[in-house]
Amino acid sequence: MPLSLWSWQETIKAVLLGKVSVVERYPDVKIHTIDQEIPLPSVIALKEYVKPDHKVPAFTRRNLYLRDNYRCAYCARYFYSQQLSYDHVLPRFYGGSTSWDNVVTSCTDCNGRKGNLHPSKLHEIGMRLLVQPKRPTSYQLQQQARKYPPRLKHKTWEMWLSYSAENSDAQHGIDLDIADSQGEAA
Known part of the structure; x- marks a missing residue:
């Protein structure tokens, strides 16, 4: 690599x-x-x-998609990067930050469906967050990148x-x- x-x-x-x-x-x-x-x-x-x-890796779309394995955190399907976006688990509207601990990979359909919905209300539209966002290490991202x-x-x-x-x-x-x-x- x-x-x-x-x-x-x-x-x-x-x-x-x-x-x-x-x-x-x-x-x-x-x-x-x-x-x-x-x-x-x-x-x-x-x-x-x-x-x-070896500090915290930069928060970029590419690194986010690598962390989440190019998989939507809501429907668990895999996508090409062009079909993905990122979603603020706690929307910025409610004070959510753009950070490793609050952003997940989302397909455009799920992201549009969720919108600015608070995470506690996801069940009302039949959605749930399948993975909790967390800060990756540089080593974890390097291992993912090999795939x-x-x-x-x-x-x-x-x-x-x-x-x-x-x-x-x-x-x-x-x-x-x-x-x-x-x-x-x-």
């Missing part, structure tokens, strides 16, 4: 500042500047060791990851397309 995924802009900046070494490049993708053409790195390596941060490898789009990544483009699981993988405006380097 890569340590992280960087946008192509972050990658080029780090290369120009000498903070990373380029390990692999996309053979046909170049960044054009005013006075030069820079081959876009596909795999980079940090030049200095960065101690892992959802990127759906590889380029051969240059294969040697550096523990799975190949041909064998990556299309159903559970994560889309990383180098052609989009938020392309990423492993």
Whole structure:
């Protein structure tokens, strides 16, 4: 697994500042500047060791979906990330916070059905919260992430990851397309 995924802009900046070494490049993708053409790195390596941060992981949609295994906390069905949202167990209307301890993964149908309903009233609409939200550790998220490898789009990544483009699981993988405006380097 890569340590992280960087946008192509972050990658080029780090290369120009000498903070990373380029390990692999996309053979046909170049960044054009005013006075030069820079081959876009596909795999980079940090030049200095960065101690892992074992504090509470950042609260992001991706991390939330990983914590909850891409599963709705109300109907227990699995979904692609595009079909998910997050739900405040105690709605913000009642003072609920956007935090690990108050937010769960929800499919759009269940989230819409629940709306701003107080958790004590879920039974009135035939719903119940199937899992209690809790703060994950970085280790737990890393273990979950191993279940959802990127759906590889380029051969240059294969040697550096523990799975190949041909064998990556299309159903559970994560889309990383180098052609989009938020392309990423492993």
